[in-house]
Amino acid sequence: MNYKTQMEAARKGIVTKELSRVAKDEGFTEQELLALVASGRIVIPANIRHKSLHPYGIGEGLRTKVNVNLGISGDCADYHAEMEKVRLAEKFGAESIMDLSNYGKTREFRKKLIEISLAMIGTVPIYDAIGYLEKDLKEITAQDFLRVIRSHAEEGVDFMTIHAGINRRVMEIFLRERRQMNIVSRGGSLIFAWMKMTGNENPFYEYYDELLDILREHDVTVSLGDALRPGSIADSTDASQIAELTEIGNLTERAWKQDVQVLVEGPGHMAMDEIAANMKIEKRICHGAPFYVLGPLVTDIAPGYDHITSAIGGAIAAANGADFLCYVTPAEHLRLPDLSDVKEGIIASKIAAHAADIAKGVKNARMADFQISEARRKLEWEDIFKLSLDGEKAKEYYESIPPEDRHSCSMCGKMCAVRTMNRILDGLDTKLR
Template identity: 40%
Template sequence: MKTQIEYAREHIITPAMQDVAGQEGCRPEAVRDKVLAGRLVIPIGSRRRQRLVGIGQGLRTKVNASIGTSSDIADVDLEIAKAKMAESEGADTLMELSTGGDLDLVRRSVIEVTRLPVGTVPLYQAFAEAARRYRNPNKLDSEYLFEVIERQLQDGVSFMAIHCGINRFSIERLRKQGFRYGGLVSKGGTFMVSWMEYTNRENPLYEQFDRVCALLKRYDAVLSLGNGIRAGAIHDSHDRAQVAEMVINCELAELGREMGCQTMVEGPGHVPLDEIAGNIMLEKAMSGGSPYYVLGPLPADSGAGYDHLTAAIGAANSARYGADLICYITPAEHLALPGIDDVREGVRATRLAARIGDIAKYPQRRDAEKRVAMARRDGAWDEHLKSLLFPDAAAAIRASRMPGDEKTCTMCGDFCAMKRGMTLFAGDLSSAKQRHPDEAAQRAADDRLPER
């Protein structure tokens, strides 16, 4: 099969491009041209029916939810429930990152119950199975890596985080800088570094990058260049090892694109707030505008238990400065395997962060916020609640503490500033500042469609 890039080279607008253009309210030609330039990707794969999602320049910032078993908790039904929760809460993509139990069974079960594009990290399965087979993951046969990649693609995986950017040069940077304050935090990245040190060999995913691209091209899946040496502490942000891998990944993104493989770049992990804009600028400049899939980022290390909020602050800034896909963080981050409630809270916090970033990134798309504000001003509570990002949560809070005057709320009661303000200035409202309930309700509903 041809990839979206190869179709774009022939000036063909594919059904997938048409679909993305319809979701985003833009011209199909613009989607095609950005796919051609490598500034927009559409995770597809070839083995399952799934929802189509565009990730890249000019589009709504997307949200990824990650699930998966561990060596301590390997419950297939739990992962199925988490996948369903992520989809129902409006995640755009899903990563299945299991390392415990029957890994093929978990992945296939999750793919079966969701229509979201599903991504994986093939290194997890390869090293987990090598550890079981040889009692030493460093004895992994490098050929098995490629077998796992193809097996997962055959199951219907739409995008893959593959750690191609780790090489002998980047490992040497870790040594020469005296390692790190926060160590290595990428599971796949750390196991690959360990394998390279044990075998004294180069990373086969880097050495045989053309083979990686050929496999993903066969299924028109997106290659997400994994961030295996990302910073796990803000004091390690943009150290030489992280930057070395970032340079390599950006270069590989361009090479993969030239081969006709859809590519995006991952980063950056833990980054102080003042460095986020610069990090995204570097990725865009060095990769030729490849979509940027950000992990977090977390701008503080001390928020465990509330790291979904820590990450939401970083995510809002990332979206504002040009990130394209944001991986959620749950309240369980750094503490435990996420549960179903953690997934819900992680998706909600990250969707809100992405919305905040998009409000700044696309000022022309602020009408939904204006309609919320006018409904609140007018005490039009039904309309106001329907226009919110999380109407169920807001309605439950209001219902639990209803006021005597239903036009107000129990925060202010008789001292409602909104109600008094309208009695003073209702006659002065310009036509632009007047609420049109029927139109507002319809447009609010339309606004929510792309979010799902």
């Protein structure tokens, strides 16, 4: 193999098996996809050691992908429950799973996840650093952080969130400007705290070239984390967010020079009227790199319903250029999500992604809608259930109050408009009694 990464292969005109699969799945020619991967506008996260992976492309012109967060925490170290979430995520079509484990047997859990999962696997190595190294945050060195990154890469992680953009220049802007919610990124807060306690530069920024060498060796995509993503709509599009994004734009180009693929992470909480502009700003400053957004959550008043506030923002974001949505569950801001929360979060994000794909004209995005509408016109209920995003729920609702006439539902009964039109157009009388 005379290439290290998918980007390097594309730049050499080599069609990898991963690129070939993505082209087939997305309806692109291999040559079209080669050009987009070579330029960085599409990434195919595919660690050479993730043998079970179904490769996916993220970026310009492709279907909007959805990521599911899960993992072990100190307050809920139930490995079986987290694996159930993995199976649920794959059942409902999540293309990516981020393991955010920060407690207990994180390495064993991660290795098992990579062994069995078809989805792309992402991590945030700084979450794992304290437990992995068995040191207090202040005692961890820059080389310690790099050691954890190498460990994740060697285990087969496809992409890693690295908060490299919050350097001393950006920190000065944050401290000067202040904001309502300060830093709400867990990784960002840890890096900020480490910098303040040690007086050192962000290790991921200072040793960025060494970090890229590790990622390139294993073809790990760097997901440039937004440490200063807004945690309330009052903080969105402020000087801190934009300052960090500017640094991330430079880091993107530096990664591309080493043939390392790049995702750029984005907000956060953001009012609806700011979302479209933010998508365009990111694409401009970060040179067309794929954009990975958490939400955005369009209001701060709905704890318990943030899968809805996120889906609204995610649909607007993806319709205006975002390529990758991180799901948000009803448990956001409140607790670790359970299975029910995970399902609600995935479904909400998948709806947002699909609606956006229709809006931006992704190839064949409307086909599923046409097929289910055909089944609805014919009142073919079993076909409707098969074609539904969550057919089990649709069938459960339909059968919970069974209609007298199977050619309708219990909402309208024999007054069903579809039934009436089918009968009249077939030359039959409509009978309401």
